[in-house]
Amino acid sequence: MIESVLREERIFYPNPEITAKSNIKSMEEYEKLVAWAEKDFEGFWDYFAKEKINWLKPYEKVLDDSEAPHYKWFINGKLNITEQCLDRHLEKRGEKTAILFEGEPGDIRKITYKELYGEVNRVANLLKHKFGIKKGDRIVIYMPMIPEAAIAMLACARIGAIHSVVFGGFSAEALKDRIEDAGAKMVITADGGYRRGKPYMLKPLVDKALANGCKTIESVLVVKRNNESINMAKGRDYFYHELVPNMPDICEAEIMDSEDIAFILYTSGSTGKPKGVQHAIGGFILWAQMTMEWVFDINEEDIYWCTADIGWITGHTYIVYGPLACGATTVMYEGVPTYPDAGRWWQMAEKHRVTKFYTAPTAIRILKKLAPDEPKKYDLSSFEILGTVGEPINPDAWIWYYETVGGGRCSIVDTWWQTETGGHMISPLPGATPMKPGSATKPLPGIFAEVFLEDGTKAKVNEGGFLCITKPWPSMIRNIWRDPERYKKTYFSFKDNIYLTGDDARIDEDGYIWIMGRADDVINVSGHRLGTMEIESAIAKYEKIAEVAVVGKPDEIKGEAIFAFIVPKEKITDPEKFKKETQEVVTKEIGPIAKPDYIVITEGLPKTRSGKIMRRILKAIAAGKEITQDISTLENPEIVKKLQSSKPI
Ligand code: PRX
Numbered sequence: 335m336i337e338s339v340l341r342e343e344r345i346f347y348p349n350p351e352i353t354a355k356s357n358i359k360s361m362e363e364y365e366k367l368v369a370w371a372e373k374d375f376e377g378f379w380d381y382f383a384k385e386k387i388n389w390l391k392p393y394e395k396v397l398d399d400s401e402a403p404h405y406k407w408f409i410n411g412k413l414n415i416t417e418q419c420l421d422r423h424l425e426k427r428g429e430k431t432a433i434l435f436e437g438e439p440g441d442i443r444k445i446t447y448k449e450l451y452g453e454v455n456r457v458a459n460l461l462k463h464k465f466g467i468k469k470g471d472r473i474v475i476y477m478p479m480i481p482e483a484a485i486a487m488l489a490c491a492r493i494g495a496i497h498s499v500v501f502g503g504f505s506a507e508a509l510k511d512r513i514e515d516a517g518a519k520m521v522i523t524a525d526g527g528y529r530r531g532k533p534y535m536l537k538p539l540v541d542k543a544l545a546n547g548c549k550t551i552e553s554v555l556v557v558k559r560n561n562e563s564i565n566m567a568k569g570r571d572y573f574y575h576e577l578v579p580n581m582p583d584i585c586e587a588e589i590m591d592s593e594d595i596a597f598i599l600y601t602s603g604s605t606g607k608p609k610g611v612q613h614a615i616g617g618f619i620l621w622a623q624m625t626m627e628w629v630f631d632i633n634e635e636d637i638y639w640c641t642a643d644i645g646w647i648t649g650h651t652y653i654v655y656g657p658l659a660c661g662a663t664t665v666m667y668e669g670v671p672t673y674p675d676a677g678r679w680w681q682m683a684e685k686h687r688v689t690k691f692y693t694a695p696t697a698i699r700i701l702k703k704l705a706p707d708e709p710k711k712y713d714l715s716s717f718e719i720l721g722t723v724g725e726p727i728n729p730d731a732w733i734w735y736y737e738t739v740g741g742g743r744c745s746i747v748d749t750w751w752q753t754e755t756g757g758h759m760i761s762p763l764p765g766a767t768p769m770k771p772g773s774a775t776k777p778l779p780g781i782f783a784e785v786f787l788e789d790g791t792k793a794k795v796n797e798g799g800f801l802c803i804t805k806p807w808p809s810m811i812r813n814i815w816r817d818p819e820r821y822k823k824t825y826f827s828f829k830d831n832i833y834l835t836g837d838d839a840r841i842d843e844d845g846y847i848w849i850m851g852r853a854d855d856v857i858n859v860s861g862h863r864l865g866t867m868e869i870e871s872a873i874a875k876y877e878k879i880a881e882v883a884v885v886g887k888p889d890e891i892k893g894e895a896i897f898a899f900i901v902p903k904e905k906i907t908d909p910e911k912f913k914k915e916t917q918e919v920v921t922k923e924i925g926p927i928a929k930p931d932y933i934v935i936t937e938g939l940p941k942t943r944s945g946k947i948m949r950r951i952l953k954a955i956a957a958g959k960e961i962t963q964d965i966s967t968l969e970n971p972e973i974v975k976k977l978q979s980s981k982p983i
Pocket residue numbers: 601647648722723724725726727748749750751752753754774835836837849851852858861862863
């Protein structure tokens with residue numbers, strides 16, 4: 335059994351003013367939807383798929399599970415995601431702002447639906463006619479948080495190309511791995527962007543990645559953002575601003591099948607190699623739109639702001655596709671929340687009259703710590719719904735978000751989901767669900783979640799176990815790019831073709847779900863999901879290192895900090911220097927987000943007689959916790975005491 339210690343008793347009820355504007359106004363309504371989905375699963379999804387999506391050709395069947403766990407949705411339905419996000423809004427909302435961009439230096443751009451449509455079409459034409467991109471080709475997008483990043487994604491979708499967005503904080507090495515795994519034909523990037531008041535560079539990292547491999551890349555399209563000097567390879571690299579304006583304004587949308595791949599997005603798992611999570615068009619866009627309507631109650635007047643980076647799934651679903659499918663105004667901000675000070679976000683929210691705001695617990699904790707009273711200096715009365723995602727939110731941070739940021743008026747939607755789920759799975763409904771700080775509350779209608787013990791039996795009330803989703807859902811992962819075996823093994827081998835999330839959770843006496851963290855070798859650092867094995871293989875590239883094990887250590891701000899136990903090849907005389915060098919290796923291999931925060935230099939790691947590293951013991955040591963496990967069966971039990979008394983550098 336997995337021990338759970340968090341107990342939170344407080345309950346907060348939605349403000350009646352929020353309820354009045356909500357799509358789902360009570361728990362009775364919620365229960366009705368849940369019961370409908372339970373009783374008539376396919377009928378439920380059929381109703382929404384027909385109501386929400388502009389199908390170019392209707393589907394013939396809702397769900398095909400004949401090749402489970404490769405579930406298929408909306409069989410033979412045809413559509414194009416960009417028609418759902420752009421074309422259908424032109425008549426009613428052509429002049430409405432689609433993307434409201436603010437750069438870190440303070441520059442603002444408001445792009446209407448009509449303008450966005452035109453630009454997406456021009457870029458689509460460029461990809462198709464100048465660069466020869468065809469349906470199914472892969473394009474890697476490596477960009478700062480600027481509108482062209484969203485435009486590039488949509489342009490790919492327009493012509494049926496598959497985008498793989500790589501987070502701009504990843505290194506050249508990580509970029510290269512992702513380009514090669516996807517077999518991408520093209521990279522869309524920028525010179526760089528602005529962060530913490532300074533320009534930073536991306537194009538040189540693309541150059542470096544391409545110099546070391548990436549033989550499939552034929553061309554690179556470069557947006558000018560910070561105007562720093564960069565190298566352009568003749569015949570390979572082209573400037574966006576020189577080509578795009580000359581392209582025709584209309585590009586016929588490619589007719590796509592509901593099950594065609596919408597995009598690939600790499601995420602971390604239990605092995606050293608990131609997984610290319612594959613999403614399918616029809617199901618993805620349906621759920622992106624439905625959850626925007628249910629969880630954010632998006633409406634015509636909203637100014638909606640999700641602070642994620644488009645390099646993560648949150649940016650895909652809840653900055654680009656979901657809000658645009660709903661015809662909303664989506665805010666994009668380039669920089670960090672603390673520049674020029676910890677009031678930047680609140681100042682922006684006041685200026686743009688943001689109504690719905692969506693961020694990560696780690697950002698909430700940083701802002702609370704740096705400047706707890708800062709929100710009070712701004713008029714945040716426009717806020718109605720405040721969301722969080724990415725990791726469990728501790729009740730303290732929740733209460734500050736609720737009271738200081740939300741003025742006690744707003745609903746907090748603690749949304750649990752994953753790269754693989756495509757959209758929200760467990761979340762309060764802002765006008766209906768009584769909120770318990772720290773709980774993502776209940777599964778959304780149509781989503782069925784349960785907690786099982788290791789032996790496959792159902793966990794009892796409040797008993798911790800594996801969180802599973804017991805029925806398929808439209809926006810679920812379809813495959814791991816080029817690795818269907820890993821798809822089956824990772825997600826569907828636990829029990830009867832049901833989806834294993836990789837998280838531990840418990841369900842309380844009211845049916846509320848409490849996420850307890852990852853059950854696998856994945857750690858969650860500032861909401862970034864990192865595989866411990868990925869970090870280990872990066873560290874192991876450093877020639878002074880013989881062996882390494884990485885675990886997460888609970889951290890007040892980051893959620894988890896990276897703690898590495900390292901066995902060096904020779905005695906280390908200057909530990910500080912050694913730590914710095916190790917961090918540099920990781921920065922080069924993955925990026926600065928994966929740098930170890932703590933290092934313990936040791937002569938050995940606790941192992942079983944079969945040679946398996948006992949991570950659970952290392953986790954307890956890193957957390958400074960007592961070790962409850964029996965260590966007498968270890969090959970080297972004496973090492974545990976030594977590790978407990980070592981001071982990390
Ligand atoms: O452990 C859960 C945590 O983030 C993991 C998914 O990470 P990723 O695929 O990068 O997607 C993040 C954005 C959707 C989950 O397995 N997680 C996400 N949301 C929550 C959460 N943990 C607790 N509460 C949440 N609301």
